[in-house]
Amino acid sequence: MSATRLAAADVHPARAVVDLAAIRHNVRTLARTAPTAEVMAVVKSDAYGHGLLPVATAALDAGAGSLGVAQLAEALDLRAGLDAAGRHPRILTWLFAPGAPLEQALLADLELSASAPWAVEELAAAARSTGRTARVHLKIDTGMSRGGARPEDFGELLDAAARAEAAGAVDVVGIWSHLACADEPDSSVTGEQLEVFGAALEQAAHAGIRPQVRHIAQSAGTLFHPAAHFDLVRPGIAVYGLSPNAQVASSVELDLRPAMRLEARLTVVKRAPAGTGVSYGHTARTGADTTLAVVPLGYADGMPRIASNAGPVSIAGRRLQVTGRICMDQFVVDLGARDTGVHEGDVAVIFSDGRDGEPLADDWAAVTGSINYEIVSRLGARVPRVYVDSEEQP
Template sequence: MSTFPARAVVDLDAIAGNVGHLASLAPTSEVMAVVKADAYGHGLVASARAAQAGGATWLGVAQLAEALTLRAHGVTGRILTWIFAPGAPLESALAAGLDVSVGAPWALEEVVSAARFSGRTARVHLKVDTGLGRGGMFLDSWSAVLADALRAQADGAVEIVGVWSHLASAEDVTSPVTDAQLAVFVEAVARAEAGGAHLEVRHLANSAATLVNPAMHFDLVRPGLAVFGLSPIPGRTPAELGLTPAMRLEAEIMLVKEAVAGQGVSYGHTYTTDRATLLADIPLGYADGIPRAASGVGPVDVDGRRLTVAGRVCMDQFVLDLGPDSDARAGDVAVLFGPGDDGEPTVGDWAEATGTIPYEIVTRLGARVPRVFVGSAGRPASEQRAQESAW
């Protein structure tokens, strides 16, 4: 049994349901569920299995280490990884049957070397920078690497199975940037096909494009945040997009005590009580991923009442002013965020309050906060029984 006085409850059935919904929006495309960054903070392996149960035929992770972790836990199917530095253990990637991205000339050289050393043909996705100005190569240099990759394909060292890119502002379907990126991507695909690449998938659509821009769907859509039921589109709630948030973050109240009017609260006394009241100590802090920017603004539900973080968020805890009439006691549960169905704050509420985006709220959640999985999607029955007995 966990001794940590807080938990992130992750609904695996919600993850599976979100993937099914996303698949229905792109009926002629396969779905790659992006589970990078520990599945956006939701737990890598369990979330990956739930996504597959919901219909994802591919998984995507940024870091090579996460892809190898999935394989080590017996996760099968196609897995693409795209971030690695020179000298990465690409032989291990090929032995694990991973697809790898090539976004620079040196990357192709190292993939080809690993393939020849191991005697395995590498499955590569050539990444073109269509205008984001981040990973991948701009079209002219990409075309030069394409030519090298085609020669390596002819030698049997690689198979060019994908062309892909990242969008800069997919949530805005009227953006000229999005239209320009689409045009560059179509040209890159045409060059690869004309050269004889063995393309299985062409993929451009992230969560936002999957939800609102069918022109971007191609053979494969690549949702990430939306898999976990969160909205990638400012001004649109998950419910409006047909999504169910999968995480609920809650903590047990550690202490309730009386305080007089004029009592300063937490470091720097940036908050002072304006009447005799009750203060509650909540055992989560910035070491657990609670933004320090939530000081004075973070919303928390206690007994159906929405309160606000009183004073500064500390490393391991923060304080709530319960008011003088609260019946809350130590051991009661405070809810930082959840789906919002019962009136509790949402991830979107936390993002708005702290001036950031939903992605950051969930991905920064600390490793010491236990992930408690509910639902059966993708879970062996033995795992479900073991957790139920533990909690």
């Protein structure tokens, strides 16, 4: 076989190993946490970097009743992939601008969000063009100040939806919102948002609109706020085994299993004398005669450059850290002065489920001042995703 025909996983020195059994476990955990609600697994951004179709399939296998993605193009890809596999779940998508190809969305049987009358009008026009009724979720801004109609404008959105529904162009199947501070359980903001949401639901009922599902809870809402469960919950990061706030409760405490293990085979291992400058700018120097190892992952792969001289790495069972600046394609780790027994081809673990003391995505988030959501979802496309199923292993 020629090199050009080899699979990326066969030639690339790094890989992200995704355990589909962990995805299924997490979906079941979330379903138990919100037993009266349908679970909509959010698989946006290529399933937070884990791989859209494999994760979506695993989530459905575990009992997720529906799927959510932000972007219309990704929703169309997801529908095509699932249809090819003989599966046709509810898919909600919520980000599109005026002039989007909504006809394609309706022909693909997608459900779409509307935050303003213009969106309802364009969906109704697409319905008339295709002969397909648009299935719509009306969004109320309860305090996130992002998508959704402000409470004082929600009546106008309801009026537009009621007219389109009366004309047979639109079916309002959902009313929804998003929580801003649900990962801070002691914040009063969540209660305030739930009050606004409840008022919006009453307003919709008075306007003659009775949706099939009401939903406001993302991962943090699902895990920390039972009052936010309503008819459907939309967990995202928790599907991947990561806590929405590890300071409040860790993945272990929430019975979640991190699904991704990022690892790379060392490409260079060499001795270096004391005082050797390491990587660009020589922001690090060896303090003694030592051994340096090169890990073939860099900021083009999603490694945050701000983690230079800080990012945790596990090599040969030892917890180490990035030495010097992270480069576009690689970074260096100082293995120490002693004989390490480490060689080219040995595996460095960037993050995993934390067993055996290996770093977590949470640890990378901590040293970068970010969140675990960003650490996993920013992983570059050139890093192969390799899928395993620990439930099938002997």
